[in-house]
Amino acid sequence: MVVYPRDLVPLTHTFFNTLYKHYRNETPDTTWDLKLHLSVELLRCVLHHSKHKTIETHQKFSSGTLFTVPSSILIHKTTVPETSRSQAEDILAGLLSGQEENIGWRWREDPMRQKPLKAEWIEEKKRKQSCDVDRVILYVHGGAYCVGSPAQSRFLVNKVVRAAGARAFSVDYRLAPQSPFPAAVIDALAAYLYLIQPPANSGLTPINPSNIVIMGDSAGGGLSLAVMLILRDAGLPQPAACVCWSPWVDLYHSLPSVLENSATDYLPN
Template sequence: MAVDPRDIATLTPKFLSTVFKHFKNDIPDSNWDLKLHLAITMVRGILQRGKHKTIEKQQKLLAKAHIPSPPSISIKKAIVPETCRSQAEDIMAGLLSGQEEKVGWRWKEDPMKQNPIKGEWVEAKNRKKITSADRVILYIHGGAYFMGSAAQHRFLIQRVAKAGAARAFSFDYRLAPQSPFPAAVVDTLAAYFYLIQPPADAGFDPISPKNIVVMGDSAGGGLALSIMLVLRDAGLPQPAGAACWSPWVDLFHSLPSIFSNASTDYIPNGFVNKASPANPIKDYTNVKERLERVQYYAYNSALSIPYVSPILADDLGGLGEIFITCGNGERLRDEAILFSHKASKTHPEVFECKKPGVRAFPPTKVSLNIYEAMPHVFQLFLFHPAASNAVKRTGAFIRKIIPEPTNDSSSSSSHSSFSSIYSNSSSRGYYHREKEVSSIKDMNTLKQKQSSTSLQEFFDDEIDEDMNEDGEINNFTNKHIDIKGNCKRTNDMLDEGTLREWANMLGKFPDLKLHPEFMDV
């Protein structure tokens, strides 16, 4: 994250106050050490000071920000062809047919389309020496949909790519509010098409969807899940799975942790920026004016569209395998938990789709990791053991769902060409684990293929819980992990009553009488 020197000057008193509070044991969470306490104070302060900047200035600052990569990392620039974006537009136009008024603007005529989609390949230079599998991560950066860049997140991307023995492709999608929904979804879908249908001069062969993991943090995590829904609903080949860090899936801010975890997270009550051409709201004390557009990313009328708020989809089944990580102290915790339960249909009586005319899909396989005391996207704080542990667990997930190739027939069939996958769109959902791993013996073979001893523990851990005692696939795994990265307990499930209560909260703005802080400037 880029830091304005003036922000540091302003934050210095906050740092001193934090140190004083810490040694007085006035800590939002007793598990925080001083270093983490100071880091969260810094990020919170920078975001709160965003109201003094225009969106345009903030976007420009963050677009250029990045931490230099070490010599062991290869960075190659790329451009996603406009033909990929045109194809993505056609897909989205079909899915959004009849909802043009809800979307709220002429998105096909967006002038920002004159700017090409810029991307970059990130990988360890020795990747091919340590793996024979061609794993590809399509990484989508976070930033509340209106800030951030691929370069800014490169310091995280390179670590995940290394942990997963993969190469990563990240890109700069169009940002809101200049280009609201569905611009970011279209650009993400275009990047996916670029990977599976590259032009002749791209410098790489078409990549099988089964060799791709879509990944993102925060808003990028939400986009990753949106794309999974888009591909499912359009009948197109899905990737092997998705890895999401603190995904933002509920743009209504419906659930309790948005307020109950305010003191243990750095996310502000709302993103407020100085009035500018991109953000014409001049009087933020005018509640009515603020409520007409709560989020920069989408008009209020569009927030209920599942490709904006994925958790609101009638059915979250039929998706590729999903790995979700969140912090127990973050404000988006509850939506990550509820999404995981809803997608895996832990309680069919609550989550099974029974709407007339709406197709019901089989449960999605979901692994949820909740880290004790951690805030939103805590992986940013690389110095902390929980952050490095989360990166390793994510890498283990990527290695697991895209295993090392074998010489048997089951392996060759699992790495079929894109054209054959595309022609069999009825198989979308890809329960590839059932096809690629048909027995405990196969799982043990996969374990032996792992080349990294440091990741072996996590890999074993995940494999052991892929099946229950009856040899059936577990669709939901929930791990609670302490601040040192140790698994405290596994497979806790929320009770049906709480899940039903939370599900009934979705799609509604918070009660301003109960939570006036929602509109704080």
């Protein structure tokens, strides 16, 4: 999401209009407090006015962080080895056997494939002395499959890491429309394979799948579920759990909830 000075006029109007409605008890849901009411309405306003901007503009903006993380948090940038992504491609190709023509493009020849698959570790400094089990959260960020980044999700992941007493591995998967399906799925799967079966020269000790939780929000939740289905169908070791925050899995918007929940959804129709 990108906010320009000209967007401040509708945002200001939305802010005061929401205040007025809230104190007149005109909230979409009676359980909402003022903070939630303002957050939903302002976010909906920003998203509505952002539709006139290019996807490249949104991608550039979402590649950075919106909030700073506490000094007690360590961030270590790394890359997922090429062998892990090749392994993920082979696994998916086997599951898609006979259906690759329906995908509509030669996904193994994606020009973006030449770029390394970046990721980052996030953990608390004090955890290194206090934790005897290496619990890992594989975090897959949201962003409608076309925007977002680990950097933009750091503030949220930081809270999860602190609450769980674990460290997080956040993957910077390829985005559409430059890299359509199945690019993002491959990259998310590659990150998981790297954690449980790292190459001998990678410097990473294999992590027991029972100590891994795959987690994602929105599009990241959808990708997390996709990875779980691949692991099941391919007979691969599955993680301890999969946590999905409002996962986007109905890509066709075919279910009635799209309309039934429109009054309380921060996503504009």
